[in-house]
Amino acid sequence: MRNAKVITKVHYEGQGMIxxxxxxxxxxxxxxxxxxxxxxxxxxxxxxEYVERVEKSGISALSADEVQQLPLLYRAAASxxxxxxxxxxxxxxxxxxxxxTLRAYLVVYGPxxxxxxxxxxxxxxxxxxxxxxxxxxxxxxxxxxTVGVLGGYLLVRGDAAWFDLLVPExxxxxxxxxSSASSLIREELFxxxxxxxxxxxxxxxxxxxxxxxxxxxxxxxxxxLGLPTLFLMAYNGLVxxxxxxxxxxxxxxxxxxxxxxxxGVTEILAILLCGASGLVVAxxxxxxxxxxxVESLALHGRRAAGxxxxxxxxxxxxxxxxxxxxxxVASTPGRYAFAATxxxxxxxxxxxxxxxx
Amino acid sequence: MTRTDRADALLEGIKRKRxxxxxxxGIPLDVRIAAHGERLTAFVLDMTFMTAIIVxxxxxxxxxxxxxxPLFSSRVRAGMxxxxxxxxxxxxxxxxxxxxxxxxxxPGKKICGLRVIARDGGALTPSALIAxxxxxxxxxxxxxxxxxxxxxxxGAWRQLSLLAWTLVLTFLPLFNRDHLRAGDLIGxxxxxxxxxxxxxxxxxxxxxxxxxxxxxxxxxxxQLAIYGAFELQVLEEILRRxxxxxxxxxxxxVCLKICRRTGREETISPEDARRFLNxxxxxxxxxxxxxxxxxxxxxxxxxx
Numbered sequence: 001m002r003n004a005k006v007i008t009k010v011h012y013e014g015q016g017m018i019x020x021x022x023x024x025x026x027x028x029x030x031x032x033x034x035x036x037x038x039x040x041x042x043x044x045x046x047x048x049e050y051v052e053r054v055e056k057s058g059i060s061a062l063s064a065d066e067v068q069q070l071p072l073l074y075r076a077a078a079s080x081x082x083x084x085x086x087x088x089x090x091x092x093x094x095x096x097x098x099x100x101t102l103r104a105y106l107v108v109y110g111p112x113x114x115x116x117x118x119x120x121x122x123x124x125x126x127x128x129x130x131x132x133x134x135x136x137x138x139x140x141x142x143x144x145x146t147v148g149v150l151g152g153y154l155l156v157r158g159d160a161a162w163f164d165l166l167v168p169e170x171x172x173x174x175x176x177x178x179s180s181a182s183s184l185i186r187e188e189l190f191x192x193x194x195x196x197x198x199x200x201x202x203x204x205x206x207x208x209x210x211x212x213x214x215x216x217x218x219x220x221x222x223x224x225l226g227l228p229t230l231f232l233m234a235y236n237g238l239v240x241x242x243x244x245x246x247x248x249x250x251x252x253x254x255x256x257x258x259x260x261x262x263x264g265v266t267e268i269l270a271i272l273l274c275g276a277s278g279l280v281v282a283x284x285x286x287x288x289x290x291x292x293x294v295e296s297l298a299l300h301g302r303r304a305a306g307x308x309x310x311x312x313x314x315x316x317x318x319x320x321x322x323x324x325x326x327x328x329v330a331s332t333p334g335r336y337a338f339a340a341t342x343x344x345x346x347x348x349x350x351x352x353x354x355x356x357x
Numbered sequence: 358m359t360r361t362d363r364a365d366a367l368l369e370g371i372k373r374k375r376x377x378x379x380x381x382x383g384i385p386l387d388v389r390i391a392a393h394g395e396r397l398t399a400f401v402l403d404m405t406f407m408t409a410i411i412v413x414x415x416x417x418x419x420x421x422x423x424x425x426x427p428l429f430s431s432r433v434r435a436g437m438x439x440x441x442x443x444x445x446x447x448x449x450x451x452x453x454x455x456x457x458x459x460x461x462x463x464p465g466k467k468i469c470g471l472r473v474i475a476r477d478g479g480a481l482t483p484s485a486l487i488a489x490x491x492x493x494x495x496x497x498x499x500x501x502x503x504x505x506x507x508x509x510x511x512g513a514w515r516q517l518s519l520l521a522w523t524l525v526l527t528f529l530p531l532f533n534r535d536h537l538r539a540g541d542l543i544g545x546x547x548x549x550x551x552x553x554x555x556x557x558x559x560x561x562x563x564x565x566x567x568x569x570x571x572x573x574x575x576x577x578x579x580q581l582a583i584y585g586a587f588e589l590q591v592l593e594e595i596l597r598r599x600x601x602x603x604x605x606x607x608x609x610x611v612c613l614k615i616c617r618r619t620g621r622e623e624t625i626s627p628e629d630a631r632r633f634l635n636x637x638x639x640x641x642x643x644x645x646x647x648x649x650x651x652x653x654x655x656x657x658x659x660x661x
Contacts (some may be wrong), residue, residue: 030645032650034559044556058458063587078384087649089642091590092557092597099554102386105621106472107550109381109480110460115453118483126484199395209445213499220495223526223539281543298476298545305488305543312449 033088040080042095047073074104103163124356127310130303132350134276137283141275144230145268148237149244156197156245166242175243181250189252189259190330202241204323211267211315219281219308226282233275258332261339263322269346270314277304277311364590374427376535377545378478386478388535388549391471394586396548407451448498452490455485466548476535476547489544496526496539543605560596561639574636580619581644587657589641596634 024327050070053061062070081097088094113121131138155162175188214232221228240260247256281301288296320344329335365373374390416437428510455463461473461481473489475481500523503516530536541547595611598604605627612630615637616623645655 031559031561031639031646033646034562039557041556042582048556075382078380078382082384087646089586089589089646089649090559091593093559096554096556098387101380101384102388105380105386105553106460106474107412109475111457111483111486113457113483115450115457118457118487122487123484155508167454175383197647205442209441212412212445213494213502216491216494217499220492220499220523224522294542295477295545297542301543302482302484302488302545305491305540306484309491343615 007226018134033084033090033093036083036088037090037093040076043073043076044080044100047077048100051100051103052336054068055103059107059112063275070104071108074101075290076157077101077104098229108232111177122306122341123310126303126306127297128350128353130307131273131310133303133342134280134307135253137276138272140279141230141272142235147148148234148239149241150237152270153240153245153248154241156176156242157248160246160249163242163246168236171239175250177246179250181252184247184250184252189255191327205320207230207322208319209317212312215270215311216297216308218271218278219274219278219304222278222281223285223305224282225286226279229275229278229282233271236271255332258335259326261340262319262326262329265343266314266340266346267318270318273307273311273314277307280304364594367591373381374534374536376549377656378474378476380478381480388547388551391469391548392549393530393536395469396530396536397551399463399465399469401470403451403463406464407448410451411444411447413439418443449490449494453486456486456490461486465528470550470552471548472551473546474597476541476545481546485544485546487544487548489540490610492538492540492543493505495523496529499523500527501620508661526643557597560593560635563640572636572639573642574633576619576637576640578644580621581641583618583658584641585655585657585660586645589638589645592634592638592641596631596638600631605630 050062050066050073059067077097078101080100084094084097111118113187152166155166160306163177164172175184218229218232221232226289243260244253244256281304282295284300285293291299323340326335329338374392376388376390377385378388419436452463456473459467461514462471473481473486475485501522503520503523526539529542530538533540534546537547571647592611595604595607608630609625609627612625612633615621615634616625640644648655
């Protein structure tokens with residue numbers, strides 16, 4: 001590179017220029033960077049004006065023509081930036097170009113769909129796909145829950161005192177080893193329907209919020225490497241097993257299963273989905289594969305969190321069923337039919353939806 | 358640290374956290390990571406707006422509800438439920454809606470000049486936004502509800518350990534260099550500050566009254582070879598400052614230093630300082646840019 005300087009020097013000196021004239025001539029020449037700016041400034045200003053309008057009032061502020069221009073202007077600005085980084089030393093120009101390119105980039109690559117569109121897209125394709133992809137994790141949490149159910153059932157069948165230990169008071173709601181078959185039937189399994197507002201608004205909602213929080217929580221516990229998620233799943237199973245044993249003791253197994261399955265099919269499915277998502281997160285933290293941990297988490301965590309969002313919707317349905325329909329459908333065969341229908345619907349949804357390309 | 362950032366650090370003593378993201382065209386873009394304070398402000402603003410929305414919704418829903426619920430006690434219960442339910446729905450849809458509709462900005466973020474972007478430089482997808490916002494439930498609203506329902510009787514240790522664990526998630530942004538919260542980790546997103554910059558006039562042109570006016574002070578290539586790009590940009594910052602007495606004194610100082618360093622014998626009067634520095638800036642920039650064209654980049658005065 002030093003040679004290049006020598007050559008220009010020799011070249012000029014060869015023409016008989018003395019040193020001071022040479023310096024002066026160089027200084028009065030327009031700067032290359034100023035020339036560069038003069039030629040492109042107009043297109044930058046135009047892009048800036050478009051970007052400003054979009055930032056202020058959304059992409060709809062641009063006409064169809066301008067929307068078509070936007071990516072072209074963006075690319076022009078981006079290439080200006082690349083060139084400027086190599087030939088320009090004007091700090092303000094560099095900062096301006098960097099800022100302009102970044103802002104235009106955010107507009108060009110920002111989300112292009114509204115909330116309703118992205119939500120429908122999510123429920124029609126992404127959610128069932130993501131659920132199908134986490135089959136194995138679902139199997140693991142399903143296993144954990146089954147172990148819990150068996151454990152709870154066997155413990156309480158062996159010694160009824162376990163019931164009070166396993167089931168928190170709030171959840172037991174006065175039920176326990178002392179409950180007689182008739183009180184279980186009257187106050188629980190075939191309790192009278194409390195009325196529209198009480199059933200659909202109050203009860204359904206409190207159930208929904210409670211369950212959704214538990215679900216989101218078991219997902220969040222995935223961050224703690226997944227073991228708490230599995231414990232939570234097993235614990236849910238334990239409580240269920242304890243209740244099952246309590247009713248089996250009184251010979252009400254079939255009625256109890258019917259009573260719980262109206263919403264249980266949906267609710268347990270949602271809990272399993274949350275747990276499985278938690279395991280996905282844990283798995284990606286523990287075994288990131290060939291990617292760095294943070295990237296692997298971002299790649300798979302996005303889908304897992306999507307599944308949790310979908311599960312929250314499932315919880316909403318479950319709360320609705322539990323609060324409203326459970327006491328409305330007051331015969332055991334009817335309940336089984338209802339539960340089977342919901343089960344079949346979910347199966348179809350998760351198995352078939354979003355298969356097309 | 359990028360080239361342009363060094364001048365800031367020297368002049369104002371600010372060291373901002375910056376990251377480089379690569380756009381799909383392969384252009385590295387320098388972004389500034391949002392500071393904790395900015396994000397907190399944005400969040401508090403958003404919470405305020407959200408509360409306003411919830412209260413508004415509730416006030417419009419209550420008359421409808423009360424018109425067909427006869428009993429007072431169930432009115433209260435139904436009312437409470439409605440508050441909690443609208444709260445849940447609104448806080449989950451608020452962030453999602455605005456971040457989709459306003460290119461990664463909620464009203465609070467817009468006011469603070471923040472944006473959500475995809476960390477890998479790709480397009481910001483709805484699923485990333487759903488992911489980062491559903492996680493907020495665990496990060497913020499869960500510990501909040503745990504705090505509100507702390508009950509001394511019912512197993513204090515269990516509750517406290519639960520709270521401690523969730524608070525670790527809440528304060529996660531304080532413990533990583535990109536200020537990511539758990540939702541950002543899962544969604545693959547990042548919150549950055551995007552200030553607006555205006556294009557200032559070129560100093561080499563602005564200082565001249567006429568375009569063909571020549572420089573009053575002339576420098577030899579040897580004198581110009583002393584400094585590098587960093588010094589040039591610091592000088593640019595100083596020249597762009599408004600003319601106050603303090604800045605004038607600073608300029609006279611810089612003038613003196615340059616003269617001494619380049620071995621110029623003349624003394625520049627304080628009135629001529631700006632003129633001298635402008636000419637020096639123009640000459641130095643021309644020299645350095647020419648060098649760059651030949652692939653000879655001089656970062657600062659210490660580089661060889």
